Amino acid sequence: xxGVEIPSRTNTIHDYRQRGGSIAAVFPIHYPRELLRAFxxxxxxxxxxxxxxxxSGEAHLQPYICSIVRNSLxxxxxxxxxxxxxxxxxxxCDSLQGLGSLLLDFVPPRHPVLTLYLPxxxxxxxxxxxxxxxxxxxxxxxxxxxxxxxxSELMASIHREEEADALLSRLHRQxxxxxxxxxxxxxxxxxxxxxxxxxxxxxxxxxxxxxxxSKLSGTPIILSGILPEPxxxxxxxxxxxxxxxxxxxxxxxxxxxxxGHSDEPFQRMAERILYAPPDPTRGSPxxxxxxxxxxxxxxxxxxxxxxxxVKFCEPELFDLPRLRQGLLEAGIPSLAVEVDISDELSQxxxxxxxxxxxxxx
Amino acid sequence: xxxxxxxRYTWNVDFLGRAALGFRRWQSEHxxxxxSPWKSDFITPPLQISPWTKQLIAxxxxxxxxxxxxxxxxxxxxxxxxxxxxxLDFFVYYPENHGALCGTMRVMEEIASEAENAGYSRDxxxxxxxxxxTLLSGKTPVGKLPRPDLLLACTNICQTVLFWYRVLAxxxxxxxxxxxxxxxxxxxxxxxxxxxxxxxxEAITVAEQVSAKPLQAGRLDQVARLSRQASQLWLEIVExxxxxxxxxxxxxxFIQMAPVVEMRGEQYTVDFYASMLKELDxxxxxxxxxxxxxxxxxxxxxxxxxxxxxxLAEYLAQHGIAVVASTYTHAWGELAxxxxxxDPIEGMARTYLYPILNRxxxxxxxxxxxxxxxxxxxxxxxxxxxxxxxxxxxxxDQRDLVSRECGVPALLLDADHNDPRLYLEQxxxxxxxxxxxxxxx
Numbered sequence: 001x002x003g004v005e006i007p008s009r010t011n012t013i014h015d016y017r018q019r020g021g022s023i024a025a026v027f028p029i030h031y032p033r034e035l036l037r038a039f040x041x042x043x044x045x046x047x048x049x050x051x052x053x054x055x056s057g058e059a060h061l062q063p064y065i066c067s068i069v070r071n072s073l074x075x076x077x078x079x080x081x082x083x084x085x086x087x088x089x090x091x092x093c094d095s096l097q098g099l100g101s102l103l104l105d106f107v108p109p110r111h112p113v114l115t116l117y118l119p120x121x122x123x124x125x126x127x128x129x130x131x132x133x134x135x136x137x138x139x140x141x142x143x144x145x146x147x148x149x150x151x152s153e154l155m156a157s158i159h160r161e162e163e164a165d166a167l168l169s170r171l172h173r174q175x176x177x178x179x180x181x182x183x184x185x186x187x188x189x190x191x192x193x194x195x196x197x198x199x200x201x202x203x204x205x206x207x208x209x210x211x212x213x214s215k216l217s218g219t220p221i222i223l224s225g226i227l228p229e230p231x232x233x234x235x236x237x238x239x240x241x242x243x244x245x246x247x248x249x250x251x252x253x254x255x256x257x258x259x260g261h262s263d264e265p266f267q268r269m270a271e272r273i274l275y276a277p278p279d280p281t282r283g284s285p286x287x288x289x290x291x292x293x294x295x296x297x298x299x300x301x302x303x304x305x306x307x308x309x310v311k312f313c314e315p316e317l318f319d320l321p322r323l324r325q326g327l328l329e330a331g332i333p334s335l336a337v338e339v340d341i342s343d344e345l346s347q348x349x350x351x352x353x354x355x356x357x358x359x360x361x
Numbered sequence: 362x363x364x365x366x367x368x369r370y371t372w373n374v375d376f377l378g379r380a381a382l383g384f385r386r387w388q389s390e391h392x393x394x395x396x397s398p399w400k401s402d403f404i405t406p407p408l409q410i411s412p413w414t415k416q417l418i419a420x421x422x423x424x425x426x427x428x429x430x431x432x433x434x435x436x437x438x439x440x441x442x443x444x445x446x447x448x449l450d451f452f453v454y455y456p457e458n459h460g461a462l463c464g465t466m467r468v469m470e471e472i473a474s475e476a477e478n479a480g481y482s483r484d485x486x487x488x489x490x491x492x493x494x495t496l497l498s499g500k501t502p503v504g505k506l507p508r509p510d511l512l513l514a515c516t517n518i519c520q521t522v523l524f525w526y527r528v529l530a531x532x533x534x535x536x537x538x539x540x541x542x543x544x545x546x547x548x549x550x551x552x553x554x555x556x557x558x559x560x561x562x563e564a565i566t567v568a569e570q571v572s573a574k575p576l577q578a579g580r581l582d583q584v585a586r587l588s589r590q591a592s593q594l595w596l597e598i599v600e601x602x603x604x605x606x607x608x609x610x611x612x613x614x615f616i617q618m619a620p621v622v623e624m625r626g627e628q629y630t631v632d633f634y635a636s637m638l639k640e641l642d643x644x645x646x647x648x649x650x651x652x653x654x655x656x657x658x659x660x661x662x663x664x665x666x667x668x669x670x671x672x673l674a675e676y677l678a679q680h681g682i683a684v685v686a687s688t689y690t691h692a693w694g695e696l697a698x699x700x701x702x703x704d705p706i707e708g709m710a711r712t713y714l715y716p717i718l719n720r721x722x723x724x725x726x727x728x729x730x731x732x733x734x735x736x737x738x739x740x741x742x743x744x745x746x747x748x749x750x751x752x753x754x755x756x757x758d759q760r761d762l763v764s765r766e767c768g769v770p771a772l773l774l775d776a777d778h779n780d781p782r783l784y785l786e787q788x789x790x791x792x793x794x795x796x797x798x799x800x801x802x
Contacts, residue, residue, distance in 0.1 A: 065750065091544055094751040097544050098751065101754070105722050107758070117543040119543075121539055121541065123560075125556060128559075283541075286527050318481075318485055324480065
């Protein structure tokens with residue numbers, strides 16, 4: 001298995017439109033795909049994106065705002081999202097909150113902007129609030145599309161996404177038996193950001209059916225952070241003898257949503273989001289994050305953890321010292337590097353990765 | 362609590378502390394009355410009430426130092442609903458205020474470096490770095506901080522406080538109560554109010570367990586009433602600056618706001634602000650302004666630059682510029698009308714959803730424009746605060762829109778509220794000079 005044919009974003013959007021569907025550009029991190037799909041709207045996620053000239057974003061934002069938000073604003077200004085029908089900005093941090101607010105008040109795009117507040121806990125009140133919030137978004141989508149999906153349509157959409165998430169989870173668990181290089185594997189995993197669930201599921205089933213019994217060789221490590229950009233981190237790690245055995249990335253491993261339990265659609269969607277793996281932007285305690293990382297290390301036999309963080313990302317930066325200390329106490333050395341998703345991987349970062357891998361080896 | 366501990370508290374706080382602080386206040390008031398030389402050609406001498414402010418702040422930290430002898434301690438964020446904690450007799454401590462104190466006393470750098478050496482990035486909030494530095498090293502200008510029995514974080518000022526309080530919870534192993542206030546992009550939704558109300562009720566249950574006493578409805582009403590009175594008085598105080606000349610500057614307000622932030626719900630806070638209001642009215646009647654020659658009046662947006670307050674006050678005053686209104690100091694008074702003393706829990710839920718930092722960038726622009734009109738302002742300084750992203754995002758457009766729609770110059774001043782290493786004096790003064798020129802001062 002040397003590579004995998006994954007439809008491109010552009011083709012996916014084109015095909016979805018061709019058969020009468022609509023497109024939503026969705027910003028990080030958590031949101032219910034199933035709700036949008038029930039309205040026949042395909043969510044296509046925008047994580048920055050990298051390699052976008054940030055100048056038009058810089059015209060509205062100070063230099064200490066992270067490159068994800070800066071690039072997002074530039075990307076919208078560039079007209080690259082003109083083909084979508086609406087924008088959804090979930091709340092994740094102060095900077096993404098600011099992006100949503102700027103889009104609503106000062107720099108409105110051509111299409112409607114919806115916002116979604118994610119509660120920061122797993123209490124019954126959090127689930128109830130999120131269910132109400134999703135109900136409110138249902139109302140907005142109803143007004144925009146003129147369509148009102150029934151309860152059974154909502155549940156069917158939920159089941160479709162739950163199946164895709166179960167397959168995503170299996171891909172992660174069987175990573176060592178999937179003979180794809182890290183970059184190709186994460187291209188596959190991240191196709192969940194734009195492929196319709198049924199298409200992703202079909203792709204994932206194909207890959208899983210080809211899983212082999214032999215194991216990938218090299219030093220297994222865990223990658224933590226928001227997103228693996230610049231993606232050349234994978235080739236650098238592979239070059240230094242490492243492979244990514246598991247991840248705690250906001251765009252990947254932290255979004256392996258479990259199935260919900262409720263028969264009430266909004267409640268079930270809320271359960272799925274709030275019971276996903278620990279995430280600082282959902283208020284998970286640091287101890288829960290550490291336990292999760294230690295379990296991941298154990299399950300994957302990883303030898304180290306690389307924190308690959310976007311500069312100025314407070315949710316990640318606050319947890320780092322205590323996570324690293326906890327890992328060290330468990331005998332797991334870690335490395336923390338900061339990057340700007342607009343830049344190439346810098347030589348000092350590459351050197352630090354090389355030195356770290358030498359230590360692990 | 363045993364008898365010995367209670368006696369120790371009484372001796373240290375109520376007897377020795379009160380006497381020492383009372384004497385120091387008397388000494389300062391005496392010096393002011395006897396006309397000790399005031400070293401500024403441009404700024405009016407401080408309010409007569411200033412020694413009282415110092416006494417209140419010093420007493421607050423003294424009570425905190427010995428609080429464990431008599432009461433439970435809660436660490437809270439500055440926008441948190443504290444009325445129920447006060448009613449349950451918690452000592453309420455504000456790490457942000459302690460951070461500001463460290464910034465004002467220029468010890469932040471030394472303390473924050475303790476956190477930075479432990480791996481906390483310089484890109485995280487400088488209040489948080491100061492606080493974490495203190496908890497890792499014990500360094501503080503106030504002697505000793507009380508250990509918390511409970512942490513209460515309310516997200517109505519930023520999400521940073523939750524990231525920060527998770528670190529505290531991990532360090533102290535005490536309950537962290539979260540009051541999550543959904544950000545108000547446009548209108549407050551009924552389900553947001555229900556959510557906050559439910560969380561306050563849950564928080565009360567936890568606080569009752571920690572304090573081992575039930576919340577008395579009568580006591581909660583009393584605290585809510587006092588809280589509302591203090592906020593109303595504060596609002597009247599900041600609104601007195603509509604007078605020309607303004608009787609106090611925003612730089613004075615930054616110092617005088619400490620009690621309304623950290624001592625709400627107390628009779629002595631109400632008495633203090635009632636006296637301050639009286640003194641301001643006397644100043645207005647005599648035509649005394651905060652600066653000696655007020656020619657231009659300006660708005661301040663965002664937190665203060667704590668370590669350069671006096672410098673900025675002096676620098677602007679020498680050009681006849683009085684900074685008389687601020688979105689930040691105003692915020693502590695404008696919610697007063699929402700504090701519902703008939704239904705304190707519902708009132709708290711509504712009140713604590715509404716702060717300026719929990720609302721959209723357009724809402725802040727509207728407030729700024731309204732203040733420019735109401736206070737007859739000639740310009741605006743927007744402090745682009747590296748440590749406070751929710752306050753700072755949107756300022757680039759707000760500056761342009763204030764200029765365009767109000768016809769006044771507006772300046773974006775890059776700094777950090779607490780970390781002097783992120784402030785370039787030369788660059789700031791060059792930009793201030795250009796602004797002063799545009800004001801025609």
